[in-house]
Amino acid sequence: LALIFFRDHKEETALADRMESKPDSSSWLIPLIIVPGVWGLIVLSLGTVGVIWTAILMVGLLLGFIALETGRETPGRESDLPGLTLRQTVCDFRFWVILTAFLMLGACVSGIIINIINILLDKGYSPGLASSSYAGLGLIGFSVIVGRLLGGFIVDHVWAPLVAFIFMGVPAIGCFILMQDLPQIYNSLAIILFGVAAGVEFDLMAYLVSRYMGMKAYGKIYSFVYAAFGIGSGTAGAIFNAIRGDAANYNGALTCALVGFIAGATILLSLGKYRNFKT
Template identity: 50%
Template sequence: MSEIKQTAKNEWAKGWPIVLASLVGIMLCLSPLPYWALAVIGEELGKEFGWDRQTITAGFLYMTAGVLVSAPIAGLLVDKIGARKVLLPSIIALGLGTMSFALMTSDPRVFYLIFFITAVFGTGTLPITWTKAIVNNFDRYRGLALGIALTGTGLYGFVATPSIQFMIDHFGWRAAYVSVGALPILLSLPIAYILFKDEKEEARLKTSDSNGVRRLLIMGLGFAIALFVSMQIVTTVAGFVGVMALMVTFLIAYLILVYLRSDAGNTEVPGLTIRQTMMNYRFWVILFAFLLLGAVVSGIIANSKYILLDKGYSPQDATHLFIGAGVIGLSTLTGRILGGWLVDHFWAPMIAFIFMSLPAFGCFVFAWDMGIGMNVLALVLVGLAAGVEFDLMAYFVSRYFGMKSYALIYGLIYAAFGLGSGTSPIIFNILRGDDADYSNVLKLVAIGFIIGAALLLTLGKYRDFDGEALS
C-alpha cells in the first residue's frame, strides 16, 4: 500500500504543472470559447445583420465540420512530433481566429468561413493534445488527473456570460470578440509555454519525418477545402440534413484513408498501431458509443429550455432552472472530478454504464413532466453524464490501445463525438417535426443512452502494454 501511495505522490509531484497548464488551456480551448461567445453575442448579430436564429446557430455546424476534418490530423501530428509543437501554434491560431469575428460583414458566408478556419487551425487546443501528456505521466491516478484538467471545459462558462456582456455593453460586440480571442493568447499560451513540458515524450520522440508531416498537412488542407466547398453546395441544394450526411461521409472517408495510409507512433512506445487498433472491435465500440452518447447528451442540453417551455413553464422559470452555469454547469464539473476518481478505483466501463444510463430516467422525467424538483434531478443526471464523457474517452484510449497512436485514435473518436454533439440539436428539432412537444424524441433519446452505455460494457479487461510484446 505504501508503494502505491508513493507512486501516486511521485506522479503528482512531477505531473502537477502539466495538469495545471492543461486545465487553463482546456478552459480556453476551441470547445468552450466560440460556444460561449456566440451564445452571448448571437443576439447582437441578429440585430445588426438581420440574421435569424437558424443562420446564427448554423455556425456551429461549420465549426463541427472543421473539427471533423482536422481532429485526426492534429492527433497524427501529436503522435509524430509531440503535443507541445502542435498546441502552442494552435493556441495562437484560435485566438486570432476568434478575434477575426470582429471583422465580419452582413454576408453569413464570411461568418461560416471564419468559424470553419478557426476550427481547422484551432483543433490543436482541444483535449486531444493536452490529455496526451497527462496519460503519459499519470497511471495510478490517471482518471483524477484527467478529471481535474478537463474541468476547464466547464469553468469558463461561469465567467463567460457576465464578462462578454460587460464588453458588449461598454464597447460593443466587435470588441467583445477581440477580448475573447485575446484570452488564450494572453493566458493559456504563456502558461503552456512554461509548464506544459512532457519530458517522457520528448525523450523518446525520434526525429520526425518532415516529408511525412508535410504530406499530412497538405492532405488535411485538401480535405478542409473540399469539405467547406461541398458544404456550401449541399446547403443550397439539400439544406442542413444534407450537410450532416456529407459530414458522415467525410468521417467514413477519413477512417478509410487513415487505415490505408497511416503508420503513426514511435516504435519504442508501447501500444497498438493504428492498423491494429482499427482491426480491434473495441475501437469501433468506443467510436460508435461516443458518437451516440455525444448526440443524446448535447441534444438534451441544447434543447432543455425549449423542452420545459413546451411543458408550460414560463421563460423565466425555464431560464432560471437551466442557465448554463447553474444546475447543468455544477453537475458537469462534479461529473468530471467524481468520474475521474471512480475510474481510478473501479472498472471504467461499469462507471461509464452507470453515469451514461441514468439520464435515460431523466428523459422520461422530462417527457411526463414530474414537477420542478424531478426536472432538476433529470438535468443533474444529464450534467453528470456530460461531465464524464471526455474523461472516459481519454481513459479508454490509453487503457485499451496504449500510447503508440494515442492522439490519432483519440482524434478519430473525438471527431465522431463532435459529429454527434454538433449536429444533434438540429436533429432533435427535425425529429420533433410538428409534434406539440419533445416527448416522442425523448423516448428515442432514452433508448440511445441505454444502448450507448451498454455497448461500453463489452470492452473487457484493460491491456498492460508495458508487460506484453506486441506484434
C-alpha cells in the same frame, strides 16, 4: 488541434515541428470537427430526413478518412510508446465500440442540453424559470463540474466501462422523467443527470482510448473518436428539433435519446478487461 496537425517523423505528438506550407493530411479532420456546428444552423431547413442524411454523410467522410490514414501508415515508423498501431486499432472491435458509443452518447447529451430551455418551456415553465440556476439551465453548469470531478476520481478505482455504463446510462431515466407530467423537483433531477453525463463523457472517452488502444497512435485514434463525438454533438440540436417538428413537445426526441443512452452505455460493457501493453 495540436494533436491533429503536428507530429514528428514517428507520428508522435509534436507541437511545433511541422509548420511548413504543406498541410498535414490530418487537416482533413478539421471540417469534421468544425462543420457540425455550422451545419447545426443550416440543416434546420432540411427536415428530419435531410438532417439525418447530413449526419450520415459526415460519418461517411470520417470513415473514409480513417481508411485513408490507415493506408498511409508506414510500418517501422510508429512511436516506441506501448499500444496498438493505427492499422491494428481499426481491426480491433473495441475501437469501433468506443467510436460508436460516443457518437451516440455525444448526440444524446448535446441534443438535450442544447434544447433544454425549449423542453422546459413546452412543459409550462416561464422563460425565467427555464433558464434559472436552481431549476433550469443553470443546474447544468454545476452538475457538469460535479461530473468531471466525480467521474475522474471513480475511474481510478473502478472499471471504466462500468463507470461509463452508470454515468451515461442513468440519463435515460432523466429522459423518461422529462416525458412525464411530474413536479418541478423531478425535472431538476433529470437536468442534473444530463449535466453530470456531460461532465464525465470527455474524461471517459480519453481514458478508454488510452486503456484499450494504448499510447502508440493515441493522437490519431483519439482525434477519430473525438470527431465522431463532434459529429453527434454538433448535429444533435438540429436533429432533436427536426424530430419534434410541429409536435407539442420533445417526447419523440427524448424517446430516441433514451434509447441512445441505454444503447451507447451498454455496448461499452463489451470492451472487456484493460489491455496490458507492457508485456
